[in-house]
Amino acid sequence: MQRVLIAGLGDTGVLTAIKLARHFEVTGISAKPGLLSGQELGVRIARPQEWARDYWTGFERFRGLDRVRTVHGTLAGLDLADRTVRVEAADSVRHEPYDILVISTGVSNGFWRRPHWQTAADIDADLHAVHRRLAAAETIAVIGGGAAAVSAAGNLAAALPGAAVGLYYPGDHALPQHHRRVWRRIEGRLRAHGVGLHPGHRAVLPETHDEITGDPVHWSTGQPAVHADAVIWAVGRVRPNTGWLPAELLDDGGFVRVTAQLQVPGHPEVFAIGDVAATDPLRASARSRADGLLARNIRAHAAGKPLRDYTPPKARWGSVLGAQPDGLEVFAPSGQVFRLPAWSVRKVLQPWIVRRGIYRGVRSG
Template structure:
């Protein structure tokens, strides 16, 4: 039986684990050890709405990981709560630290699925523990409720969705501002999508400041934040929500495996170059932009290639082609998006994503039925 150690207990790691276990169910030739710093999976796709008090219950955002794997035999699966500290690629070992101390895991195959984190203390990613993640979310809910003015920074999908949710709920009672560095929001999308998103934000009273960067932020004694803008202007806000800037969780990975931005360099099979038994999935990988749909594609592909490698068969090349797809709800009743060059209608965005932000897929992801 070969041991596959998967580092990372979020979308990519959990999905890869289930796919490996299911495809080896008949042979039982694989044991998966899933390592996660967190006992729970955090459905962070819904954070843009969850920061608004009373919108989404905690249990729809955070659910324990371990119960989803009880369907497998004890000798097939092990869940380790801990953080990867270092890799010994020659010795095929991973050093893990946890509340109980240091542990060294040996592997035949290693999957790097440790994801990314925000450069700020914003609530868009899970914290180190379930309790810290839950408490941070509650703290932001309280701060959103109390704030008379909120500044969201970043013109990507997270920034647009966040300001849209805030505008939908509070546009008539709070001052909501979205700051974007480009001359339009949702850069890289068709012009019609940008135009629609801009109009939808304006409809819920969100003020847009384009071609503007935040070059400094300072906490004031009264708890508010003073932002210095690239224009030289200074503005003061009750709540500052930066949404731009993700960094890979790759500090434990030898630098020779990383590009200049800290992402893992992979080959055409999604294997780590020069190390045929090491693979990378999701945000930590340099192959595509961080996006859930890409992470799930990586997970399926890596699981398939690990199975082929274990059988001594030829690996399958990962294809990144095909048009990009983006769905951006703006508030709880409208939105915009595109598939390739085709703009998607707002009712479709709302029906497919906007109503629930896919929270119904949280338990399905944990138990592998998604």
């Protein structure tokens, strides 16, 4: 049986591993002891216990990973000739062999998406330390105009009504990668929660923008500096987690170059998916369920059959604010909104569609 090594067990890596486990000998490498999702930043920092219930899951809880060997370590190198990956664990170094390699290491982005090695206790401590820091703040400034920034501002304002929350973004409106209808609807919800909206503010990034800071925020667009007890930098300055890879596999931005079939050019046994893969300007394969196509292409490659092309979506879609007490709003690429009542999120969406349908069974934690 051929060996598939999945480098990175985030959302997309876990889904790919589950789909391949019955067809290959699968090993997954992760710096975390479970799936620590990068989704729903706003819920994560505003309601960490609720977020952890749905987005922080030990690997042992996934029934679909029962056939997958997981290695808790950090990726340190790739030998394309020998087809081995160097992995540094807490007290050892090992070289993991593969016949087929999947690169799904994602990106680093702010304080909530980092590739460093952590234990479960470390992760729990980080989640609650961030929330305590924000809950103690009387003023919070959120810098950025993307979905992460909008979600952070909206959820914090709803969870911390005593705090003054401001959202600062460089354009005339936030969510520039979504359909304009999405911002018009979300704008109303932010105003209803008391979020101060400040368009036309482009921040001068400090070296500490990967942390929650308390220093004044300065603007290259000329406005007076803003002072806040806590400043959240959600400016989209993502960095691909590819320092362990040979430069020949990467584009000028450090992302993994791929063909339309999600293969690395010149190395048909190496595939890439998710935020780390240079599939399209939005790098949307992590959010458009390309794991199914990838798994099919890997099986086809192993059997010598034709592979299918990945077609990325042209616009962002999905939730912006995440699940709220009154339900969940999901936006189509056209900007059309679909509302799910709160009871259906807890009793249908999470247990049946997500845990049982998408992840093929998740044990109680």
